[in-house]
Structures are given as C-alpha cells and as structure tokens.
Amino acid sequence: QEAAKYEKKVMVLDFVTPTPLGNSWGLGGTCVNVGCIPKKLMHQAALLGQALQDSRKFGWQFTEEVKHNWMTMTESVQNYIGSLNWGYRVALREKKVTYENAYGEFVGPHTIKATNKRGVEKLYTAERFLIATGERPRYLGIPGDKEYCISSDDLFSLPYCPGKTLVVGASYVALECAGFLAGLGLDVTVMVRSILLRGFDQDIANKIGEYMEEHGINFIRAFVPIKVEQIEEGTPGILKVTAKSTTGNEIIEGEYNTVLLAIGRDACTRKIGLDKVGVKINEETGKIPVNDEEQTNVPYIYAVGDVLQDKLELTPVAIQAGRLLVRRLYAGATTKCDYVNVPTTVFTPLEYGACGYSEEAAVEKFGEENIEVYHSHFWPLEWTVPSRDNNKCYAKIICNVQDNERVIGFHVLGPNAGEVTQGFAAAIKCGVTKEQLDSTIGIHPVCAEV
Amino acid sequence: MGWEEKRVRGYSEFAQTAQRYHGRPIFALFCGDKDAEGRSWCPDCVTAEPVVRKELHHMPDESVFIYCLVGDRACWKDPNNEFRKNLKLTGVPTLLKYGTPQKLVEEECFKAELVRMLFTED
DSSP, X not given: OHHHHTTOOOEEEOOOOOOTTOOOOOTTXXXXXXXXXXXXXXXXXXHHHHHHHHHHHTTOOOOSOOOOOHHXXXXXXXXXXXXXXXXXXXXXXXXXXXXXXXXXXXEETTEEEEEETTOOEEEEEOSOEEEOOOEEEOOOOSTTHHHHOEEHHHHXXXXXOOOSEEEEOOSHHHHHHHHHHHHTTOOEEEEESSXXXXXXXXXXXXXXXXXXXXXXXXXXXXXXXXXXXXXXXXXXXXXXXXXEESSSSOEEEEEESEEEEOSOEEESOTTSOHHHHTOOOOTTTOOBOOOTTSBOSSTTEEEOGGGBTTSOOOHHHHHHHHHHHHHHHHSOOOOOOOOSSOOEEEXXXXXXXXXXXXXXXXXXXXXXXXXXXXXXXXOOHHHHTTTOOSSOEEEEEEEEGGGTTEEEEEEEESTTHHHHHHHHHHHHHTTOBHHHHHTSOOOTTOGGGO | OOOEEEEEESHHHHXXXXXXXXXXXXXXXXXXXXXXXXXXXXXXHXXXXXXXXHHGGGSOTTOEEEEEEOOOHHHHHOTTOHHHHHHOOOSSSEEEETTSSOEEEGGGXXXXXXXXXXXXXX
C-alpha cells in the first residue's frame, strides 16, 4: 500500500499452502489469521474466565457453574478475522494494488510465475520484488505427526473443542497456547525437550513455567515424542503418544485428545525459485541474509519479516521495515529500520513484557561487573481481594553502570504486561537512565509504578 | 438460473426473507426510505443504487439480491433500531454479503470495482 502511494504499479501475490489437515485462510498473513490476533483473543477468553472466578469475591453473585463453549469463541474469532481479510481486500483495491490469490515463484530474472488454486499459471515481470513469505510450523518427522497432530495453523479454527491436549514444545507459541487452553478449562500437558523460551531471559522464563505449573498445567521435562498413533477416530479422537527421555532410555506413553506441535517455524524460502535468480539463502535455516537496507544479494530483490536472518520475528518489525524500505526507494527517505530495543510481549497466563537485553545477554555483552540489576516482586491491587498470588508478579531493569546507569533491559511479569512495556520502550529509545526512572513519580495504584 | 431480487421494508421482513433463502448466496442493499417521487432521504443511497444495480449481473448463479428500505430518517437515527442492533449496520447505504463479514459502507458503495469484488469474492 505504501508503494502505491507513490504511484508505483504494485501487485501482491498471497497464497496459503494448506496444512497437512487441509486448513487454509485469507489475506493478511500469519499474524492476522493464525498468530497474534486469534492468540490474543483466545488469551482474553481465558483471562475472562479467571475474572469470572475473581468476581465472586468482589460481590458478583451467580449460582450457575460457568462453562466455556469452544465453538462460540472460535466462531466469533474467525468472524473478526474474516472482517480483517475483507478489510485488506478493500484497502488494496482502493489503493489500486493488484491482488492475486496465487503461489508465486521466480522462474528467471525479473520474472515470476503465479499459480492459483485451480492450477492456472500466469507470468509477471517487475522492476523490483519484495519477499515476505514468512514461516510455517515445523513438524517432528516422526510416525503419525502429519496425520494426527495439529499446529497453530489449525488450532485457531478447529471446528471442535481440542479436549485433553498435549502441547509439544516450549516456545512462546507453545506456552501461550497451553496457557489459554488451560484457562478455558482443558486438561493440558506441555512436553519440553530442554529449556523454556529459548532466547528470552531465563530467570523470567522459569518464573513463567512455575506459575503455569502451579495453576494446573502439567509439564513433562526432558522428553521428546517418538511416535503418535490413533486409538480412536473422532472430533476429537484419542491419540497415543510415545516419548523418549533425552537423558536416558526411559520411554513413557500417554493418551490425549489432541496433540499440538509448537516446536519451531521454518522459513518459506525453499520452493519459491530463489535459486533461479541467484538469491542466496542460509542453506541450514532457509533464512535470507540482507544488508541493513533489506536488500538481498540480488540488487532488485528485497525481503522483510520472518524470512530474514538474524532479525526479530515480529509483525510490527516487518511492517516498519517494509514501509521504510518503500520510502527509501520511492520517496527519497534515508531512514533505516531500527532493530534494536524492540519491545515484545509473551501472552502466557502471567504476561511477560520485555524490551532490550535479557540478563544473560547483558552479562555477556558488558560483563557482570558493569551491569546493575534492580528488581522487585509486586502484588497487583486487583489480585488482593480475590486472594491471588502475592509473590509472583515481578519487574526488573538492567542498567549499564558505565553509561550513567542507562536502562538497557526492561522486564515485567504481570497483568497487562504489553501495555506497560510499550511506554517504557519509548523511554528506552530515548536513553532513559535509572535516575530518571527514580525521579518519575508513579501512578498509583497501578502495577507500572513499581 | 441467474439471480432474483426481493424488495422488503423494515427489519422483520428482511429477516424473514433472508431466512427463506438460507443456503443460497444472499446480498443485501440497505437504503433510506423513498418519498412519493421515489427519492430517498439519504443522498448517498441515491448515488449508490445505480452503481450497485449495474454490477448485479456479476453475482453468482442462484443469488438472491434483497433490496431493503430501512425506514425514514428519524427511525434510522435511533440508536436502538433493529438494523443497528441485529445486523450491526453503521450507515446507509450498506451493501453486504449476508452471513459473512464482507460489506461495503457509504462511499465504498459508489465504487463499481469494490461492488464487483464483493459480488465475485469467495
């Protein structure tokens, strides 16, 4: 849409290769259809369930036992997503961007072949190309994985309640899904190969795991599934999972209605003909290395988003990179995308917001003697009356002693972590120091005042 | 078989008609009432109607096109009116594909391209 503003002739090729179970979706990419949006809505559904419980202590009286209906929630979520898909179609049309629901692949210099779902092929040429094909969930490569397991691509539109679920993985996708499924009242187990939330501050990752465990989610640590079999067909059916220990020869078995795989995502770069135009990719990971102007080794081909090597996999980052790129190409701008100090939030039952360095990364970069960590547990006022945990919410900032105690890492674990973190991210971008934080008077009574 | 048009007035007539044709693609255009000379109190509806009608032949076979008058201006401005409450309409004219989130509102209905897209999308 940005390029169309500058009177460029633009075409968008968007195509979703169906999941092994046949699922597909509309225009908007992962975030809108099978990522952030449905995830946050379902997380909200779970939070509301908790709020209903808390409400009794605040005086609300209702005698019925409150139950959750998966279909009602899923229908509402999918309806909203449908309106977003439609909104994008209208927006592209209004801005005169040509849209084709077709699978694009390079066949030669400046030339792309687009194949639609009926197999009809068309060829297009263009001056420049932007690759933003993202990633798809990885499968385990064990018997029964593609036939019986689901991934996040299937979960948000599942036409039946998943029931007793085994989540394989310890990524934020795994933990967020396990979190809201349990919050909706389902029996959830998480099978973890080694650590939780690799790449995130491990001190906080462990607190998140502990919280989830104390609130009814089972964790099986240091095991990986080696086989998935179907015991009974159905929606859901019954699956038997056999797993092996990573530290010995122990084998365990378990029965679940649904097995959700969340062990990682792979870049969609292998089947789009990049070899035909000479775009180099990292053979091992499939990611595309680009310079700081999002340009690949082929000058007229650019890339943004999750396909990039060594860059954060976040929707707002991709959007920002894309917009700035177009402004540089067609509006004479020079601003490059700033990949440093990007705030993020993990929407586990106890939300985690972060911006900047984790404690481990800060120690590695600056040395333990040169950083100072300030931290505190806090008890949200809203949790006091319903007697919820008083020592689980936590906040910490990591400061660079050598640079005026500038805040280089911000971490908060508690309700509305995303909202809290956004403001601090702006402060960090401005170079806020510990002293400045100390001299900022807090808003009371809110969690953020800590 | 082509498509057919049904003209209705008011929410209950609309709901009944939509129910009767359940299973077929249903498109609906909501406009303000027309006076004795056939002019609507809603100027945007006056502009949109011919644009929409010109694109009707793009609707899939078996479609039902419901042309629905929503009432006079006072009725429409009432925030509790059934169109606002049950169909979540926010303005007239509104052109929508019944049972889906796909719709065009007000000036969007003036654009033949968008109308065509609504009729031909799946």
